[in-house]
Amino acid sequence: MNFQPLVPVGGLPGWVLLNKTMDRQTELFNQSPAIVRDTDYFEQNIGNVRSAEDLVSDRRLLQVALGAFGLGDDLNSRALIKRVLEDGTSEPGALANRLADERYTKLSDAFGFAEPGLPRTALAGFGREIADRYRSLEFEVAVGEQDESLRLAMNARRELSEILQTDVSEDAKWFTIMGIPPLRKVFETALGLPSSFAQLDIDRQLEEFKELASDKLGIDTLSVLNDDEVKEDFIRQFLLRDQIASFQVQSSNAIALTLLQSAPSNFGTV
Incomplete structure (x- = not known):
């Protein structure tokens, strides 16, 4: 074991x-x-x-x-x-x-x-x-x-370190990020992107990723993630947004359960 x-x-x-x-x-x-x-x-x-x-x-x-x-x-x-x-x-x-x-x-x-x-x-x-x-x-x-979110955070830290070492263009690095499902999920969560985002044209996705990373996270170029503090801040942003989303789901479920429990027990009877 x-x-x-x-x-x-x-x-x-x-x-x-x-x-x-x-x-x-x-x-x-x-x-x-x-x-x-x-x-x-x-x-x-x-x-x-x-x-x-x-x-x-x-x-x-x-x-x-x-x-x-x-x-x-x-x-x-x-x-x-x-x-x-x-x-x-x-x-x-x-x-x-x-x-x-x-x-x-x-x-x-x-x-x-x-x-x-x-x-x-x-x-x-x-x-x-x-x-x-x-x-x-x-x-x-x-x-x-x-805890799946902690696994995603660990994966992001490792994958980013490997990607940033590659001698390819900025766009190529973004496409690599977009092509690794666990890492992509971390970016989508950190940037507050909906699941439907993946249905957009791939070039449009690239533009959105770059624009939102700059506006929301201050990541104008992926090279800034070579700084351990910047990378850690990014991972913490992911975990924070993931926690908020989880709390929202739990709250919605709790509300639904309360409504069900408060419904008349004789509902539907004649």
């Missing part, structure tokens, strides 16, 4: 407590028997994998590979994952490039099965790299089982 993170409260208080105890809780989680077994097996055997078929044929290896990119729910979608890995990302028509979720692109690039020569699985240290990612994301999953 894996160590279960201690998250006694949610929202901003939970975020503060989680960060204060993060190092110790992460250490205990990584020592969980199941985590140790899975990561040890991956590090010992991934070096023998030379093709996408090799990877998807070994469920234990595939579990860690997918979990390392937040795609654990696709464990039974072997045909999809095989195609994503075999196509690579260099061609516009590659499956990973046609899927809306940027995590498939990250997975395909990480393993490099479509590239000339040996895949990245043959590189020294590759097993450790993926195993470390797996441990990190599995801890996020475990936190999410206690």
Whole structure:
């Protein structure tokens, strides 16, 4: 049985407590028997994998590979994952490039099965790299089982750090954010955007994201999120808005329940 993170409260208080105890809780989680077994097996055997078929044929290896990119729910979608890995990302028509979720692109690039020569699985240290990612994301999953909003906050902090390091244009970074569902949700919540927003034309979405980030959060360029304080303020804004939305839902439910309870017990009788 894996160590279960201690998250006694949610929202901003939970975020503060989680960060204060993060190092110790992460250490205990990584020592969980199941985590140790899975990561040890991956590090010992991934070096023998030379093709996408090799990877998807070994469920234990595939579990860690997918979990390392937040795609654990696709464990039974072997045909999809095989195609994503075999196509690579260099061609516009590659499956990973046609899927809306940027995590498939990250997975395909990480393993490099479509590239000339040996895949990245043959590189020294590759097993450790993926195993470390797996441990990190599995801890996020475990936190999410206690409080999904805190999981989203952790995911946002990690994903933003990775995206901001990439040498691409500002718009490309925004499109990456928009293509990672958990991170996109954090931005939509922090900016107060409705769920119907995703139905807009993609270029219009980009304009709205940039404009609202500047007006509401003071984020004129994503590079400002390289500052830890600015990034933390952004995450706190998400958690605050998420809490407010949750309170509103709870209040609406409470009102509805009160109305039902106060309705005449003989309603509908003659």
